[in-house]
Amino acid sequence: xxxxxxxxxxxxxxxxxxxxxxxxxxxxxxxxxxxxxxxxxxxxxxxxxxxxxxxxxxxxxxxxxxxxxxxxxxxxxxxxxxxxxxxxxxxxxxxxxxxxxxxxxxxxxxxxxxxxxxxxxxxxxxxxxxxxxxxxxxxxxxxxxxxxxxxxxxxxxxxxxxxxxxxxxxxxxxxxxxxxxxxxxxxxxxxxx
Numbered sequence: 185x186x187x188x189x190x191x192x193x194x195x196x197x198x199x200x201x202x203x204x205x206x207x208x209x210x211x212x213x214x215x216x217x218x219x220x221x222x223x224x225x226x227x228x229x230x231x232x233x234x235x236x237x238x239x240x241x242x243x244x245x246x247x248x249x250x251x252x253x254x255x256x257x258x259x260x261x262x263x264x265x266x267x268x269x270x271x272x273x274x275x276x277x278x279x280x281x282x283x284x285x286x287x288x289x290x291x292x293x294x295x296x297x298x299x300x301x302x303x304x305x306x307x308x309x310x311x312x313x314x315x316x317x318x319x320x321x322x323x324x325x326x327x328x329x330x331x332x333x334x335x336x337x338x339x340x341x342x343x344x345x346x347x348x349x350x351x352x353x354x355x356x357x358x359x360x361x362x363x364x365x366x367x368x369x370x371x372x373x374x375x376x377x
Contacts, residue, residue, distance in 0.1 A: 185218055185283045185284055185357075185360065185361070186218065186219060186283055187218065187219040187220065187221050187243075187245070187281055187282050187283055188213055188218055188219075188220060188221070188282060188283065188284045188285070188286060188357075188360075189220075189221040189222065189278050189279070189281070189282035189284070189285045189286070189301075190209060190213075190220055190221070190222045190230075190233050190285075190286050190288060191222070191223070191285065191286070191287045191288070191290060191293075191294045191297040191298050192206060192222070192228070192229035192230055192233060192287070192288035192289065192290045192294055193228045193229045193230070193288070193289055193290035193291055193294055194223075194225050194227050194228040194229075194230055194257070194290075194291075194293070195227075195228045195229070195290075195291070196228050196229055196232065197229070197289055199320060201319050201320050202229060202288070202289050202319065202320075202322075203229065203232050205229075205288060205289070205317060205319045205353070206229040206232035206233045206236070206288055207232055207233075207236045208353050209233055209236075209286065209288060209317070209353045210232065210233045210234070210235070210236025210237040210239075210240070210242070211236055211240060212353045212354055212357060213237060213242060213357075214236065214237045214239075214240035214241065214242030215240065216357070217242075218242075218357075219237075219242060219243035219244070219245060219263075220233060220234065220237050220242065220243070220244050220245070221245045221246075221247065221278050221281045221282045222234060222244070222245075222246060222247075222278075223246065223247065223248060223274070223278075223293075224246025224247055224248030224252070224253070224258050224259060224262070224265055224266075225246070225248065225252070225257050225258065225259060226257060226258065226259035226260070227257055229288055229289065229290065230259075231259060233288070234246065234259050234262060238261060238262070238263070243263040243264075244259075244262045244263050244264075245262065245263060245264045245265075245266065245281060246258065246259055246262045246264070246265045246266065247265075247266045247268060247274050247277050247278050247281070248265065248266075248267060248268070248274065249267075249268055249269065249270060249271055249273070249274055250267050250268070250269055253265075253267050275297060275300060275301075278297075279301060279304070279310065282312065283312055284312050284313045284314065284315075284360045284363075285298060285301045285312065285313070285314040285315070286314070286315055286316075286317060286353070286356060287314075287315070287316045287317065287323075288317050288319075289317075289319065289320075289322040289323075295326075298314065298316070298347075301314055302314055302343075302346070302347055305343070305346055305365065305366070306340075306343045306346075306366070306368070307368065308368035311365035312363075312365075313348065313359070313360040313363035314346070314347055314348070315347060315348035315349060315350060315356045315359070315360070316347060316348070316349045316350075317350065317351070317352075317353060317356060318349050318350065318351055319351060323349060327349055330344055330347075331344065340366075342366040342367065343366055345366070346365070346366045348360075348363075
């Protein structure tokens with residue numbers, strides 16, 4: 185694993201545990217010699233992760249749409265910044281540059297980004313590991329809903345299990361090294377839908 189994409193909030197949230205988690209992710213990646221790819225912002229958890237990676241001499245690559253860069257929310261001290269025109273280009277580039285994906289706490293953008301990556305895995309568009317860091321049970325209600333959706337047969341069980349959930353960045357990174365991608369269904373069996 186050379187680079188891990190980190191999706192997370194442009195806010196730091198209301199509990200210091202969120203920023204502490206972001207710092208631990210940055211530290212864990214930098215100490216393992218793994219670069220971070222992220223949304224390129226200098227604010228919120230995004231800025232915390234990038235700052236910690238850079239502080240420890242690691243490599244931080246930001247991918248940011250031009251309108252956000254022009255609003256001066258971009259991090260100007262990164263190892264590399266890639267400015268794109270659209271959010272679609274941003275997600276595609278982040279996926280191409282990364283070997284794995286982690287979602288820290290975040291809002292709509294974070295959830296949308298990790299879900300698109302997860303959907304691409306379901307479709308066989310990549311075979312890279314992905315996971316959620318669940319500090320303070322942030323993602324517990326979402327995971328309960330996804331378990332319900334799997335139980336109702338709207339998500340295949342092997343696809344549901346493809347997204348790992350852990351409270352520890354170190355544990356999640358270890359699990360990534362053992363990841364086996366789920367089988368891709370090449371057609372829909374009408375009898376089983």
